[in-house]
Amino acid sequence: MTDQLPHMLRADAQDNRDRVMDAAKALFSEHGLAVTMREIARRAGVGPATLYRRFPTKQALVEEAFAQELRSCRDIVDDGAADPDPWLGFCSVIERTVVLNVRNHGFVEAFMSEDREAGGFAVHRATLFRKVAALARRAQAAGGLRRDFVIDDVVLVLVAARGLASLPLDTRPTAARRYAALAIDGFRASTAHGRLPRAPKLGAAVTTGRAKKPS
Structure with missing residues (x-):
């Protein structure tokens, strides 16, 4: 005993x-x-x-709770970067990330947070966005991604997708895939596109991991 x-x-x-x-x-x-x-x-x-x-x-609990989601995000970006067609790789990153994140309101909030207490998330986020930016440059060079794209546009898509969390849980994946398809169509290089308005400066803190200084 x-x-x-x-x-x-x-x-x-x-x-x-x-x-x-x-x-x-x-x-x-x-x-x-x-x-x-x-x-x-x-x-x-x-x-x-x-x-x-x-x-x-609480931050220790948040980081442990979302460890799998962070690994999934890394896998999505690495898979997209490894695609021999950079445009298809970029599309895959957008669709898979939106579908993954719409299932978990808390993870999106933690991952996109500019709070200094978000520590580990900020480091991961900055690394992943640098990889996405490199993939986007390749997709532009290959002619698939519109020339006036900036990395802030990816941030805009992910932030806007938070609204999908208000939908019933069983409808979110379907809504996320349609939302991603619409976003991807807007990213596609086309002579039919009009000129985009000025991009909001969303990426400075989100992509570098540095929180904005208080005004």
């Missing part, structure tokens, strides 16, 4: 951790980052002390 006790304690601790992670992922996905640690503990069926023992800060 004495030998079994440490194993039982470890198993109980792992069970608590798993329940916390499941609760955090579900609540962040449904309601975004406004969810409190107390709400997560309540959903997980653990006390606040147990939650804070595992995750001393």
Whole structure:
């Protein structure tokens, strides 16, 4: 019995951790980052002390909860960059990223945040956007992507896609694919395109990982 006790304690601790992670992922996905640690503990069926023992800060819990989504984003961008046709690779990145993100309100909020507390997300975001920008330059050189495209346009598409989170959960993937198709059609090089208005400066903080200075 004495030998079994440490194993039982470890198993109980792992069970608590798993329940916390499941609760955090579900609540962040449904309601975004406004969810409190107390709400997560309540959903997980653990006390606040147990939650804070595992995750001393909310940011630590957020980063752990979205580790898989970050890996998926990296895979999407790397796959697009590896496509021998840069335009098709660029289209794949837009579509797959929009579809991935529309399923998880909290991840989009964390990934796109300019808050300095977003630390790890800012670093990942800056790296991924640099790769997307390089892919876009190749797609432009190949004639697939419109010449007046700027990386801020990708940021604009992702920020605008947040509105899809207000739709019923079961309709979001279909809506996301149509939204992505419309965006891609707008990115496509065509003599029928009119001149674009001036691009908003969205990329400075988002693509470099540096938060905007307060005005």
